[in-house]
Amino acid sequence: MSERLKRSLPLILIVLAAAVGFVLLRDRLTFEALAENREALIAYRDAHYLPAVLVFVATYTGIVGLSLPGATIATLTGGFLFGLFPGVVYNVLAASMGATIIFSAAKAGAGERLAARMDVGAGRMARLKRGLDRNQWSVLFLMRLAPVVPFFVANVLPAFMGVPLWRFVVTTVIGIIPGALVYTSVGSGLGTVFETEGTPDLSVIFDPAILGPIVGLCALAALPMLIRVFRKEPAL
Structure with missing residues (x-):
């Protein structure tokens, strides 16, 4: 097996x-x-908290890390079983670990080579990467905060653009908190939904x-790029 295939x-x-x-x-x-x-889930939680x-976090991590369907249901389950707090902590932890698995796999498989090629290139993609490099924090936070960006895309694209692992992890953990709070809160109220x-x-x-x-947080994340525009510098 070739080294490239292994990676x-x-x-x-x-x-x-x-x-x-x-x-x-x-x-x-x-x-x-x-x-x-x-009822079975609640009984197991009460008997073996x-x-x-651990099972919930591992399962949720696997769902995200393998891009399986059910991430939203997993978030609701976290709220239903563990409440808004600490449910949101478990949800953010599991989703972040799953996202990091995808990011690391993409970065090792193709991301490092693509990023290196774009760094020495002169085409449109190379110019886009250099623009993103100037605004990595803003772009990464925007991808997490904006509910229109698919979670898988927000995990893979940074790997292809040469984003460092530590920066990806920081922006992922912080950036998904608002959405996680909302859906965990919905999950914590599922008892009433089930009864009706x-x-x-x-x-x-x-x-x-x-x-x-959330829009306000997006605007705050985009502020460095807006400042570049006012200074007549390229935003990207």
Whole structure:
């Protein structure tokens, strides 16, 4: 096996796992499945709290790290089982570790070579990378804060742009906290939803009272780029 293939193997396995998971698990990791198993989950949590936390964090990390369907349900489950706090801590920890797995696999598989080529290149992609290098903190925070950016894209793109691991981890942990707070809060109220046989309102993140502060954080993250524009420097 060639050295390049060895380095790309983790990313290849993640892509294959994501494809298989989409086919086999998309109808299993659902809100209905959580509703059906809620009593068993609560019973296990009450009898074995620490193992329940470890199993939950490991499962959530695996879902994100292998790009399997069900990340939103996992976040709701964290809130349902453990409350807003410490549920949000477990959710942020697991999602961050899963994201780091994808980032590391992408960086080892192709990211380092792509970044090196763009650093010495002169084309459009090279100019884009140099622009992103000037604004890495802003771009990384914006990708995490903006609810329109797919989580997988926010994990892979930084690897292809040569972002250091420590910077990726810091911006991921901090950047996903607002969204995690919202969905964990929704999850913590699922008891009432189950009693009324309803479904959780996941569109709550677009409520002005919630979206407004997130937009404000996005504007704060973009401030360094805006300052560059006012100074007539290239933003990207």
